[in-house]
Amino acid sequence: xxxxNPELPPTLAxxxxxxxxxxxxxxxxxxxxxxxxxxxxxxxLNGAGKSTLFSLITRLYAIQRGHxxxxxxxxxxxxxEALRAVGVVFQPRTLDLDLSVxxxxxxxAALHGIGKRQARARANELLESIALxxxxxxxxxxxxxxxxRQVEIARAxxxxxxxxxxxxxxxxxxxxxxxxxxxxxxxxxxxxxSVLWATxxxxxxxxxxxxxxxxxxxxxxxxxxxxxxxxxGAQDIRSAFLALTQAGKVAHDLA
Amino acid sequence: xxxxxxxxQRLTGFAPGEYAICLKGIVWREGLRFLHQRERxxxxxxxxxxxxxxxxxxxxxxxxxxxxxxxxxxxLYEVYITPGLMLLIQLFNGMQSSLSMVYDREMGNMRxxxxxxxxxWFLLAAKLVAGMAVSLPQVYTFLAIAWLWDIEAPAIxxxxxxxxxxxxxxxxxxxxxxxxSISKQLENFxxxxxxxxxxxxxxxxxxxxxxxxxxxxxxxxxVCELNPFTHAVELVRFALYGQINWISLAVVGGCxxxxxxxxxxxxxxxxxxxARRGEP
Numbered sequence: 276x277x278x279x280n281p282e283l284p285p286t287l288a289x290x291x292x293x294x295x296x297x298x299x300x301x302x303x304x305x306x307x308x309x310x311x312x313x314x315x316x317x318x319x320l321n322g323a324g325k326s327t328l329f330s331l332i333t334r335l336y337a338i339q340r341g342h343x344x345x346x347x348x349x350x351x352x353x354x355x356e357a358l359r360a361v362g363v364v365f366q367p368r369t370l371d372l373d374l375s376v377x378x379x380x381x382x383x384a385a386l387h388g389i390g391k392r393q394a395r396a397r398a399n400e401l402l403e404s405i406a407l408x409x410x411x412x413x414x415x416x417x418x419x420x421x422x423x424r425q426v427e428i429a430r431a432x433x434x435x436x437x438x439x440x441x442x443x444x445x446x447x448x449x450x451x452x453x454x455x456x457x458x459x460x461x462x463x464x465x466x467x468x469s470v471l472w473a474t475x476x477x478x479x480x481x482x483x484x485x486x487x488x489x490x491x492x493x494x495x496x497x498x499x500x501x502x503x504x505x506x507x508g509a510q511d512i513r514s515a516f517l518a519l520t521q522a523g524k525v526a527h528d529l530a
Numbered sequence: 531x532x533x534x535x536x537x538x539q540r541l542t543g544f545a546p547g548e549y550a551i552c553l554k555g556i557v558w559r560e561g562l563r564f565l566h567q568r569e570r571x572x573x574x575x576x577x578x579x580x581x582x583x584x585x586x587x588x589x590x591x592x593x594x595x596x597x598x599x600x601x602x603x604x605x606l607y608e609v610y611i612t613p614g615l616m617l618l619i620q621l622f623n624g625m626q627s628s629l630s631m632v633y634d635r636e637m638g639n640m641r642x643x644x645x646x647x648x649x650x651w652f653l654l655a656a657k658l659v660a661g662m663a664v665s666l667p668q669v670y671t672f673l674a675i676a677w678l679w680d681i682e683a684p685a686i687x688x689x690x691x692x693x694x695x696x697x698x699x700x701x702x703x704x705x706x707x708x709x710x711s712i713s714k715q716l717e718n719f720x721x722x723x724x725x726x727x728x729x730x731x732x733x734x735x736x737x738x739x740x741x742x743x744x745x746x747x748x749x750x751x752x753v754c755e756l757n758p759f760t761h762a763v764e765l766v767r768f769a770l771y772g773q774i775n776w777i778s779l780a781v782v783g784g785c786x787x788x789x790x791x792x793x794x795x796x797x798x799x800x801x802x803x804x805a806r807r808g809e810p
């Protein structure tokens with residue numbers, strides 16, 4: 276991937292991961308890594324296997340084949356050390372709608388062993404950064420979709436993770452909220468957090484991001500945007516994605 | 531946020547204080563959710579009250595009660611079935627929260643819970659403790675209503691049942707989680723009613739003393755004796771009168787440990803609705 280310091284283990288390393296649901300293969304020999312302090316886009320259509328991969332990284336599902344390491348910690352054998360460094364925003368909304376914003380954040384902090392007082396201080400700080408301090412005591416139900424996502428991202432950052440995983444975080448949001456969330460997460464990267472951002476929206480890829488193209492459970496290309504474009508022989512990332520996925524389909528059909 | 535910001539944190543293992551904060555947080559959230567679900571609370575109370583006021587009143591004349599421990603006098607049928615109805619509340623509560631953990635109506639919340647870095651066995655056990663904890667105010671409210679109906683126990687009994695209810699609540703929650711993890715029949719609540727709740731409740735000492743069951747059907751008597759629900763009912767029945775039924779305590783304690791270990795081992799979120807809905 277873009278810049279790799281040989282002395283540091285990659286933030287996230289996925290090695291030869293395969294996963295099946297019964298007879299259907301959801302992931303086939305997936306290998307890639309996320310470099311420190313980089314914004315890595317996991318690009319794939321619906322059904323490509325993005326959410327399955329997220330469930331494996333967060334040990335929600337048992338890994339059937341391969342290895343996943345976070346800062347060198349195997350997520351199966353040393354899951355506590357691995358998960359401690361990770362913040363996750365899942366695709367489905369996972370906030371308690373009947374609880375207030377702050378209550379949701381305090382609950383999450385407790386799950387990481389962070390006490391109420393410290394949680395409250397961190398929550399205030401994070402809510403201020405996304406201009407939601409005024410809504411701290413409102414029920415989550417009364418927030419807009421964009422605000423809920425912002426709160427989920429704040430929640431994922433509460434325990435100060437060094438790797439942030441986001442699974443299609445902008446689905447169902449308007450253009451303005453999408454842009455705000457993208458900008459916010461890019462700011463996190465500038466502050467030293469590594470990000471894996473899964474999406475099917477090609478326009479969410481910025482020119483200096485890293486990209487992993489996942490299609491029908493296989494990684495077709497990965498690296499800096501420029502490198503992926505070169506592999507596909509395309510002028511922009513959109514045509515690169517189309518070229519790769521269509522070539523992938525042809526190769527698959529021929530096989 | 532910089533990498534240095536996290537360097538002050540422990541990098542391996544968790545302090546006991548962190549476990550305590552986590553457990554407290556899980557119970558606190560369950561309590562808050564319970565306060566927001568008034569319909570569930572009302573439904574949980576109506577069920578045993580219907581049994582108490584209608585069923586028991588109808589059978590008052592039919593079922594004469596002899597004096598059996600822990601009772602020291604002749605008692606009304608309502609008094610006899612009160613402990614069984616307390617356990618009925620816990621049985622429903624345990625099934626409800628366990629089913630939602632496995633076939634997840636609470637999908638998002640289980641995800642949030644399970645990405646916590648604390649060990650999974652601890653998170654699941656804490657969740658069971660939280661489910662048990664919210665059954666306690668339900669049971670006490672039922673007892674308060676029963677008290678207005680002149681069903682009274684000695685004052686010590688109301689305190690003595692607390693540990694008994696804690697143990698029985700855990701046992702039933704763990705049983706629900708274990709059974710729904712290993713059986714496809716229990717995907718919905720109707721399945722749980724048919725295959726767990728009704729058989730457990732009726733084949734027990736909840737509605738009639740076991741000596742009476744034996745008169746009717748010796749084989750059913752043995753089933754009742756083996757039913758852990760019977761022992762949970764008896765544990766609470768004795769506790770309500772400030773006594774300890776040691777056999778029941780041993781059975782309920784043993785079953786709680788067994789079911790909890792089994793439930794944690796059998797729990798697999800890649801099965802069930804979480805997996806199916808979790809796919810993109």
